[in-house]
Amino acid sequence: MAQPFALARADNRADDQIRPLSFTLDYVKYPEGSVLTRCGDTTVLCNVTVEGRVPPFLRDTGEGWLTCEYAMLPRATEERTARDSARGRVSGRSAEIQRLIGRSLRAALDLGLLGERTLLVDCDVIQADGGTRTTSITGAFVAMVLALLKLKEQRALPGWPLKEQLAAISVGIVAGRPILDLDYHEDSRAATDLNLVGTARGGIVEIQGTAEKEPFTTIQLEQLLALARRGLEAVFAAQAAALAERLAAVGLADLYGTRR
Numbered sequence: 420m421a422q423p424f425a426l427a428r429a430d431n432r433a434d435d436q437i438r439p440l441s442f443t444l445d446y447v448k449y450p451e452g453s454v455l456t457r458c459g460d461t462t463v464l465c466n467v468t469v470e471g472r473v474p475p476f477l478r479d480t481g482e483g484w485l486t487c488e489y490a491m492l493p494r495a496t497e498e499r500t501a502r503d504s505a506r507g508r509v510s511g512r513s514a515e516i517q518r519l520i521g522r523s524l525r526a527a528l529d530l531g532l533l534g535e536r537t538l539l540v541d542c543d544v545i546q547a548d549g550g551t552r553t554t555s556i557t558g559a560f561v562a563m564v565l566a567l568l569k570l571k572e573q574r575a576l577p578g579w580p581l582k583e584q585l586a587a588i589s590v591g592i593v594a595g596r597p598i599l600d601l602d603y604h605e606d607s608r609a610a611t612d613l614n615l616v617g618t619a620r621g622g623i624v625e626i627q628g629t630a631e632k633e634p635f636t637t638i639q640l641e642q643l644l645a646l647a648r649r650g651l652e653a654v655f656a657a658q659a660a661a662l663a664e665r666l667a668a669v670g671l672a673d674l675y676g677t678r679r
Contacts, residue, residue: 429604430459437588437600437650438550442561442661450541452566456558459602460548465558467566468539483533483580485525485563487540489517489555495547516552517542519625523556523585523616524563526624532580538566549603553587553614560585561658564665564674571669579676584619586658588650590643592635597642599650611635615647619655619674 432438438459446455452467473484490513493499503509509517520542540563542555570576591601591609598605606612613628628640635643659674666672672679 428598429602432600434596434598435646435649437653438602440557440654440657442558442657444561444565444661444665450562450566451569452562452564454558454562454565456554456561458550458554458557458600460546461550461554461602462544462546463551463554463558464541464543464545465555465562466541466543467559467562468541469566469570470537470539471535473535473537477535479535481535482530483528483536483538484530485521485528485533485538485540487517487521487524487542487559489513489520489542489544489552491544491547491551495544516555519552519616519627520556520559523587523624524559527560527563527581527583527585527618529578529580529582532576532578534575534577538563547603549601549606550589553589553616556585556587556616557654557658561661564662568665568669579671581674581676583622584655584658584674585616585624586619586651586654587614587616588647588654589614590647590650592639592643597639597646599646611639611643613640613643613647615644615651617648617651619651621648 441457443455445453447453447466450466451469454465456463456465477484540559542559544551589601590599590613592611593605593609610632611630615626616624670679
């Protein structure tokens with residue numbers, strides 16, 4: 420028989436507290452941007468490659484593009500899952516998540532200032548304990564900034580193309596309580612599960628919310644969104660701290676391209 424959800428969270432976090440979040444920059448030496456992102460026990464390797472061409476529909480437009488691939492290693496979870504290559508197709512879940520990551524990151528960019536080049540984002544989940552899509556978006560943003568900084572150092576950009584600081588976080592209702600940044604144990608028991616992709620200036624890029632067991636009310640939705648916004652503020656601070664030294668090295672005071 421399944422055990423009832425405990426009143427205390429497994430890691431003793433407060434209901435409005437995110438998991439420990441860290442970014443290891445330049446984790447792989449070859450990509451233009453590489454970050455190992457850890458959110459609690461969820462670990463995602465985010466690499467960004469700069470390619471000097473765009474898809475056919477953007478040729479001769481002067482605009483750039485960004486696209487993403489997402490995958491989980493076979494033992495990222497408690498049981499081994501087959502690689503997509505072994506199945507001969509990308510799973511529906513992976514396809515949905517990589518589209519989410521791609522459109523989220525594009526919302527943070529001025530593609531006209533990127534020039535006719537493509538940012539290829541690879542998010543590979545090494546270990547999954549809930550929030551793999553939100554961790555991927557959060558880490559991929561940091562990796563994307565590293566790639567843009569490399570282009571800036573090479574004087575390959577006509578202007579700073581980053582419009583927004585972007586991150587994602589999960590919230591949910593578990594045992595009747597709104598909680599922030601769900602791990603797998605909590606997510607699997609959530610009556611409501613919601614992911615928010617937002618910007619540091621207060622914008623919303625995407626909301627994915629589902630009633631898993633019973634409908635939720637508009638009041639609960641407002642509570643969850645407010646909780647998610649508080650969580651995002653902590654994530655934005657962690658991103659900015661991780662990138663501060665790199666921004667300063669190219670004479671930028673912040674992520675919006677403000678000169679020091």
